[in-house]
Amino acid sequence: MQLQAPARGFKSAEFSTRTKSAQEKMAIDGLDGILLMSEPDVRYFTGFHTLFWQSPTRPWFVFVPLEGKPIAVIPEIGAALMRQSWLDDVRTWSAPAPTDDGISLLTDLLSPLASNAATIGVMKGHETFLRMPLGDWERLIAALPGLKIADATGIVQSLRIVKSEAEIEKLSYICSVGSDAFAQVPNFAKEGMPLETVFREFRRTAIGQGADDSPYVVGAADQGGYADVISPPSQRPLQSGDVLMMDTGCTWDGYFCDFDRNWAIGHASDDAKQAYDVLWRATQAGIDASRVGNTCRDLFESMSSVIAELDKSGGDIGRLGHGLGMQLTEQPSHAIFDETVLKENMVLTIEPSLAYGNGLMMVHEENIVITADGARLLTERAPEELPVI
Amino acid sequence: MQLQAPARGFKSAEFSTRTKSAQEKMAIDGLDGILLMSEPDVRYFTGFHTLFWQSPTRPWFVFVPLEGKPIAVIPEIGAALMRQSWLDDVRTWSAPAPTDDGISLLTDLLSPLASNAATIGVMKGHETFLRMPLGDWERLIAALPGLKIADATGIVQSLRIVKSEAEIEKLSYICSVGSDAFAQVPNFAKEGMPLETVFREFRRTAIGQGADDSPYVVGAADQGGYADVISPPSQRPLQSGDVLMMDTGCTWDGYFCDFDRNWAIGHASDDAKQAYDVLWRATQAGIDASRVGNTCRDLFESMSSVIAELDKSGGDIGRLGHGLGMQLTEQPSHAIFDETVLKENMVLTIEPSLAYGNGLMMVHEENIVITADGARLLTERAPEELPVI
Numbered sequence: 001m002q003l004q005a006p007a008r009g010f011k012s013a014e015f016s017t018r019t020k021s022a023q024e025k026m027a028i029d030g031l032d033g034i035l036l037m038s039e040p041d042v043r044y045f046t047g048f049h050t051l052f053w054q055s056p057t058r059p060w061f062v063f064v065p066l067e068g069k070p071i072a073v074i075p076e077i078g079a080a081l082m083r084q085s086w087l088d089d090v091r092t093w094s095a096p097a098p099t100d101d102g103i104s105l106l107t108d109l110l111s112p113l114a115s116n117a118a119t120i121g122v123m124k125g126h127e128t129f130l131r132m133p134l135g136d137w138e139r140l141i142a143a144l145p146g147l148k149i150a151d152a153t154g155i156v157q158s159l160r161i162v163k164s165e166a167e168i169e170k171l172s173y174i175c176s177v178g179s180d181a182f183a184q185v186p187n188f189a190k191e192g193m194p195l196e197t198v199f200r201e202f203r204r205t206a207i208g209q210g211a212d213d214s215p216y217v218v219g220a221a222d223q224g225g226y227a228d229v230i231s232p233p234s235q236r237p238l239q240s241g242d243v244l245m246m247d248t249g250c251t252w253d254g255y256f257c258d259f260d261r262n263w264a265i266g267h268a269s270d271d272a273k274q275a276y277d278v279l280w281r282a283t284q285a286g287i288d289a290s291r292v293g294n295t296c297r298d299l300f301e302s303m304s305s306v307i308a309e310l311d312k313s314g315g316d317i318g319r320l321g322h323g324l325g326m327q328l329t330e331q332p333s334h335a336i337f338d339e340t341v342l343k344e345n346m347v348l349t350i351e352p353s354l355a356y357g358n359g360l361m362m363v364h365e366e367n368i369v370i371t372a373d374g375a376r377l378l379t380e381r382a383p384e385e386l387p388v389i
Numbered sequence: 390m391q392l393q394a395p396a397r398g399f400k401s402a403e404f405s406t407r408t409k410s411a412q413e414k415m416a417i418d419g420l421d422g423i424l425l426m427s428e429p430d431v432r433y434f435t436g437f438h439t440l441f442w443q444s445p446t447r448p449w450f451v452f453v454p455l456e457g458k459p460i461a462v463i464p465e466i467g468a469a470l471m472r473q474s475w476l477d478d479v480r481t482w483s484a485p486a487p488t489d490d491g492i493s494l495l496t497d498l499l500s501p502l503a504s505n506a507a508t509i510g511v512m513k514g515h516e517t518f519l520r521m522p523l524g525d526w527e528r529l530i531a532a533l534p535g536l537k538i539a540d541a542t543g544i545v546q547s548l549r550i551v552k553s554e555a556e557i558e559k560l561s562y563i564c565s566v567g568s569d570a571f572a573q574v575p576n577f578a579k580e581g582m583p584l585e586t587v588f589r590e591f592r593r594t595a596i597g598q599g600a601d602d603s604p605y606v607v608g609a610a611d612q613g614g615y616a617d618v619i620s621p622p623s624q625r626p627l628q629s630g631d632v633l634m635m636d637t638g639c640t641w642d643g644y645f646c647d648f649d650r651n652w653a654i655g656h657a658s659d660d661a662k663q664a665y666d667v668l669w670r671a672t673q674a675g676i677d678a679s680r681v682g683n684t685c686r687d688l689f690e691s692m693s694s695v696i697a698e699l700d701k702s703g704g705d706i707g708r709l710g711h712g713l714g715m716q717l718t719e720q721p722s723h724a725i726f727d728e729t730v731l732k733e734n735m736v737l738t739i740e741p742s743l744a745y746g747n748g749l750m751m752v753h754e755e756n757i758v759i760t761a762d763g764a765r766l767l768t769e770r771a772p773e774e775l776p777v778i
Contacts, residue, residue: 008624052619054605054638055718056516057711075707080617094707096722098515122523126487127445130519130526134511135540137519151524203602204593212621213592215604216443228469230441232601235397249443318464318483322446329444333485 003176005210006169008253010047012086014164019045019064025155026066032118034064034152035106037131040326041123044160045070046085049254052078058095059102059132063109073105103136107143114147121152127331128153157331161323163345167255168369171324171347174211174252175259175367175378181206181214181250182261183380186389191240191265195221195233199246206250216249216328219260224269225360229353240266244389245363249328256328258349259365259379264388275310275356276386279364282306282352283382286321286334290348290368290375296338303334303352311354321351324367346370347378392565394599395558397642399436401475403553408434408453414544415455421507423453423541424495426520429715430512430545434459435474438643439467447484448491448521452498452509462494492525496532503536510541516720517542546720550712552734556644557758560713560736563600563641564648564756564767570595570603570639571650572769575778580629580654584610584622588635595639605638605717608649613658614749618742629655632775634752638717645717647738648754648768653777664699664745665775668753671695671741672771675710675723679737679757679764685727692723692741700743710740713756735759736767 022045026034036042039053042062053060061073072082075095082090091105113120123129130137141149163171181202188201199217206214219233220226221244229247238244247260262276282303289302303320319338323330324347332340334351342348351365364382368375411434415423425431428442431451442449450462461471464484471479480494502509512518519526530538552560570591577590588606595603608622609615610633618636627633636649651665671692678691692709708727712719713736721729723740731737740754753771757764 049621050619051605051607051621056518056716057718057722058707077707078619081620096515096707096724098726101515124524124527125522126485126490128522129445130523133514133517133542134519134526135513135542137523138513153522153524200596200601203596207589207592207596212589213604213606215602216440217602218440230439230467231470232438232440318447318466318485327445329446333446335485337487 002180002209003173005173005252010166014166015045015047015086018159019070021159022064022155023066025158026121029150029155030119031121031150031152032066032113034121034155036062036064036123038123038129041156043254043326046072046082046087048078048082048085050078050081059136061102061106071109073102073109101136103140103143106140110144110147114144117146117148119148119150121150121155123153123156124151125153160325161331161346162343163325163347163369167325168345168347170253170255171257171367171369172378174250174255175257177209177211177252178206178248178250178257178259179380180209181211181248185246185261185263186387189238189244189263189389192237194235194237196235198238198244199233202246202248206248210252211250212252214248214250216258217246219244219246221245221265225272225275225357225362227359227361229361229363238265241269243268243272243362247363247365254326256324256326257367257379258324258328259367260363261382262362262364262386264386266388268386268388271357273386275354275362278306278310279352279354279362280382280384283350283364283366286350286352287366287368287375287377290342290350290370292342292344292370292372294342296332296334296340296342297336299334300336303350307352307354310356313355320353321349321365323347324349342370344370344372391569391598392562394562394641399555403555404434404436404475407548408459410548411453411544412455414547415510418539418544419508420510420539420541421455421502423510423544425451425453425512427512427518432643432715433549435461435471435476437467437471437474439470441467448525450491450495460498462491462498490525492529492532495529499533499536503533506535506537508537508539510539510544512542512545513540514542549714550720550735551732552714552736552758556714557734557736559642559644560646560756560758561767563639563644564646566599566641567595567637567639567646567648568769569598570600570637574635574650574652575776578627578633578652578778581626583624583626585624587627587633588622591635591637595637599641600639601641603637603639605647606635608633608635610634610654614661614664614746614751616748616750618750618752627654630658632657632661632751636752636754643715645713645715646756646768647713647717648756649752650771651751651753651775653775655777657775657777660746662775664743664751667695667699668741668743668751669771669773672739672753672755675739675741676755676757676764676766679731679739679759681731681733681759681761683731685721685723685729685731686725688723689725692739696741696743699745702744709742710738710754712736713738731759733759733761
């Protein structure tokens with residue numbers, strides 16, 4: 001059942017809390033500031049929320065000092081919006097300016113730190129990018145002799161991985177919207193309908209239900225099952241005997257759901273039913289293992305022990321779920337290598353997959369939040385048996 | 390009038406032509422290969438097309454050698470899809486693997502070049518990012534002593550800036566879909582409707598018309614005009630006397646339209662009418678100046694001379710249009726600093742803007758392709774007078 005939409009945005013206190021938490025960690029790690037430049041990191045500390053990031057033309061920077069509010073160094077086109085945030089210091093330039101896209105402004109800002117041989121953090125680790133031209137980065141560093149650069153990935157990700165109550169409200173809402181959109185699939189998906197049309201109708205449905213957008217819709221449909229889960233849809237019409245899978249990332253107020261559903265068209269093969277059953281139980285094992293104090297590795301092992309009933313390969317996807325929030329996929333990873341300890345208010349996907357039959361694969365996915373009493377489902381649980389349309 | 394959808398994808402010959410063109414330029418510039426890692430660059434040379442890039446977890450690499458086909462170094466989850474491409478050599482690892490996300494595979498691939506003190510290109514220039522963790526990049530370079538790194542931005546952008554016939558067909562189609570979606574706005578946008586709902590209906594309409602998605606929908610509505618063009622929509626209901634603007638990037642088969650439309654709700658103020666008129670004529674001046682041999686600077690000046698009738702400031706957006714293709718915004722920029730000479734088959738936005746009244750701004754935008762005979766409109770031209778809903 002779809003929830004009521006919560007309030008958009010956040011109270012200023014949320015941003016000051018996030019900033020203070022980062023500053024405490026910076027003090028422990030010996031950092032004098034963190035320079036951020038990716039959409040979710042900038043939004044996390046400022047609330048700056050715009051689709052304009054889809055244009056690769058302009059870089060955007062936010063510097064979180066050891067004390068005080070973050071400082072924005074951004075293209076003038078974003079000034080009006082950033083000045084509505086809780087920040088006081090918004091420095092702008094007329095971008096694009098290929099010979100100086102914010103580099104002089106950043107140099108001015110960071111020169112005092114460089115003179116003191118200070119250390120600043122940037123995001124250099126797993127799941128991060130340098131969201132500015134590499135050449136500009138090299139020029140900036142060269143212009144700041146003495147400045148030491150450390151990796152701030154751990155600090156920022158350790159904050160973002162645990163969601164606030166307001167974030168959980170947004171995530172709960174978009175998961176309920178996604179659940180209602182999936183519930184409508186049997187109303188429009190029919191034998192003979194091209195997969196492309198099924199995807200298109202799903203997007204229209206999700207947006208109609210209240211999603212701001214449905215940017216991620218992938219999946220497949222083929223006889224007895226599917227072999228690929230990241231392709232765009234084909235124009236092949238749904239046929240009796242197909243297994244249809246759709247995986248969606250819908251957004252509301254900048255927060256994602258990320259889960260999938262499977263359906264058989266007309267009838268289901270025994271192999272597909274069995275794969276579905278194993279995955280449903282693997283998902284349940286993952287949900288049951290999602291308790292404070294367990295690790296992501298524990299979660300992985302709880303699921304893989306069920307998956308092994310049918311598939312002992314361990315799969316090629318590399319993990320069985322991940323964090324969820326402002327990005328479709330976030331830290332941590334439910335994988336053998338990830339010893340992250342589960343904490344209250346982490347929001348996660350539970351996403352087992354397996355190979356079966358002749359080169360087929362199946363995926364299941366639910367979204368949960370970790371509470372003191374274990375996992376709370378944010379998505380409406382998939383039916384226990386492969387549903388037939 | 391909406392065009393017929395062309396074929397999806399490209400013939401292999403298109404990718405081999407692009408690769409050979411890059412290799413000719415690499416030979417001239419003394420590069421022994423180019424390492425690519427961003428979605429549009431990888432897709433340009435391989436056809437690898439998936440929404441999975443929305444997940445930041447995994448890096449993806451394609452190496453274009455001086456001779457022969459590109460080589461993919463990608464997560465195993467993408468192998469099935471990449472093996473459908475024209476590439477023969479697809480190397481994979483089980484990702485995510487935070488301690489070695491492709492770095493060993495890239496080191497193996499590039500070591501022979503490093504031993505010969507060869508030079509490879511990466512995208513380091515304007516409008517590019519490092520789409521891998523900075524820490525991994527530093528580790529990769531450290532593992533390849535002797536390898537020289539040059540900037541390949543000019544090579545890749547000089548190819549991508551001129552579109553093939555097949556690309557122009559895709560761009561023409563999505564522009565026609567966007568035009569038809571905008572034509573329907575007066576059918577659903579009404580006084581009293583929250584702006585958020587107007588945006589939602591626009592997305593549903595565009596997708597219903599045939600867009601694969603409508604990832605970029607921004608705009609504003611307020612009394613007599615708007616002051617900000619990159620914000621998410623508010624929940625404020627449309628009021629008589631508002632000027633409503635929507636700017637959209639819709640996609641089809643991985644290609645974007647990018648244009649906007651303005652409407653007055655109920656009635657239009659004289660100021661808004663005048664701003665609209667000046668911008669319509671500035672757009673026309675830009676279209677008329679879009680001739681082979683003119684520069685982007687000429688285009689900028691043709692528009693700004695009309696804009697100056699009302700606004701002599703030059704504006705803060707930094708440019709009056711840009712290239713269009715696999716990305717919402719691409720090279721070149723219609724700006725004072727851009728001396729790019731217009732060539733046949735460049736696809737461009739013509740996007741003048743101006744400030745007027747008390748802190749208001751207005752934007753207009755059309756999409757064109759440069760032909761031997763001048764500009765051909767891909768979008769249905771906006772009406773000459775501000776339309777009233």
